Amino acid sequence: MARPRRLWALCALCACARAQVLDSPQGLHLEANLQSDLMAGTASDAVHSQPLQTAQDGADAASEVTGAASTVSSASAAGEENWQVLQSSSLKIAVLADGGLGQPFYRSQQTNGWTKLTYGSKHMDCAIKVDGHLAKLSGELDVVKTTASAFAARSQVTLNAVPQAQVLRSYSFLGDGMVFNITFTFTALTDVTDLQVYLGTSDDWIGTSDQPRKEQGHFVQGQFQPEAHGKVLRVQSSDEAVFAFSPNPDSHAIILQHYGNFADVYAATMSDMSRSSSDGAYGIYVPCGHLARGETKSATIFYAAAGASELDHLLEVSAKANSAGHAVALPPTPATPEEETAQ
Numbered sequence: 001m002a003r004p005r006r007l008w009a010l011c012a013l014c015a016c017a018r019a020q021v022l023d024s025p026q027g028l029h030l031e032a033n034l035q036s037d038l039m040a041g042t043a044s045d046a047v048h049s050q051p052l053q054t055a056q057d058g059a060d061a062a063s064e065v066t067g068a069a070s071t072v073s074s075a076s077a078a079g080e081e082n083w084q085v086l087q088s089s090s091l092k093i094a095v096l097a098d099g100g101l102g103q104p105f106y107r108s109q110q111t112n113g114w115t116k117l118t119y120g121s122k123h124m125d126c127a128i129k130v131d132g133h134l135a136k137l138s139g140e141l142d143v144v145k146t147t148a149s150a151f152a153a154r155s156q157v158t159l160n161a162v163p164q165a166q167v168l169r170s171y172s173f174l175g176d177g178m179v180f181n182i183t184f185t186f187t188a189l190t191d192v193t194d195l196q197v198y199l200g201t202s203d204d205w206i207g208t209s210d211q212p213r214k215e216q217g218h219f220v221q222g223q224f225q226p227e228a229h230g231k232v233l234r235v236q237s238s239d240e241a242v243f244a245f246s247p248n249p250d251s252h253a254i255i256l257q258h259y260g261n262f263a264d265v266y267a268a269t270m271s272d273m274s275r276s277s278s279d280g281a282y283g284i285y286v287p288c289g290h291l292a293r294g295e296t297k298s299a300t301i302f303y304a305a306a307g308a309s310e311l312d313h314l315l316e317v318s319a320k321a322n323s324a325g326h327a328v329a330l331p332p333t334p335a336t337p338e339e340e341t342a343q
């Protein structure tokens with residue numbers, strides 16, 4: 001039987017700072033729950049091999065190799081515990097102590113259990129780039145909201161240890177709990193020429209499938225219509241479907257044919273491929289563009305998942321979230337258009 005592995009180092013991309021740890025009995029309880037879920041979910045991973053052999057560059061590759069090489073390390077160092085687990089009736093995902101996101105799960109109607117949506121015990125991968133360079137999230141995590149189903153915390157985006165922006169990471173559910181709203185709100189501390197956000201996974205897996213079908217497309221009248229360069233990413237197996245998308249009109253769904261290096265995802269701003277069924281990687285790219293000092297912009301990514309038997313409902317709530325997100329991203333601007341155009 002495969003043993004659970006913990007790839008703590010993987011979140012180094014998005015959230016490098018070690019936040020202070022709240023030593024709560026509740027936190028330990030939630031941690032224990034997640035651990036048992038991981039144990040339940042890893043049995044069929046043995047067929048998939050991690051890229052142990054290739055020493056690629058980039059923090060992601062380095063940490064991936066480390067994570068794959070280590071076996072069990074449940075006694076993680078202080079600061080590496082989950083902050084809490086966010087849960088709806090349909091989805092579950094841990095917030096890590098550094099404010100990043102852990103492994104996503106959906107509740108399967110068939111088994112009535114939590115089913116994982118990334119390979120192994122992988123966290124969500126996330127990257128923020130400032131002026132073309134991978135930035136870090138650092139500074140003490142300032143938690144502004146924490147409930148069983150929502151979390152928000154501030155930290156700083158730094159480049160070469162120089163603060164570039166404040167970021168508020170907000171996580172919440174909508175769409176009957178089937179849709180997870182991941183919103184990063186940036187306020188520039190200096191003039192930032194180009195800010196880019198990526199969220200996804202360097203190694204796809206949903207349910208028991210290591211080669212889920214990934215497709216770009218659109219929501220059209222309550223259906224998903226595959227189309228090259230469509231901004232909605234559908235990841236599907238015979239048992240479940242995931243939709244990941246951003247309401248940002250310039251966002252892209254990136255699909256890679258190979259797995260193992262999120263740096264390859266965040267190197268792209270377009271996808272060469274509009275569909276793939278290989279063991280690959282994917283991410284949603286949200287360009288925020290230029291931020292003048294003091295300017296605030298946000299990037300929202302919706303991550304929705306459900307079992308195949310609930311596909312109609314999933315489509316409905318996902319399409320609604322997309323429209324609602326568009327309304328937030330592109331507010332009607334009759335009264336004060338200067339707010340949008342001032343640079």
Ligand SMILES: *[C@@H]1O[C@H](CO)[C@@H](O)[C@H](O)[C@H]1NC(C)=O
Pocket residue numbers: 170172174181182183300321324325328
């Ligand atoms: C997503 O979350 C952000 C931040 O909390 C919020 O402003 C936005 O309205 C949410 N989007 C939807 C469609 O609920």
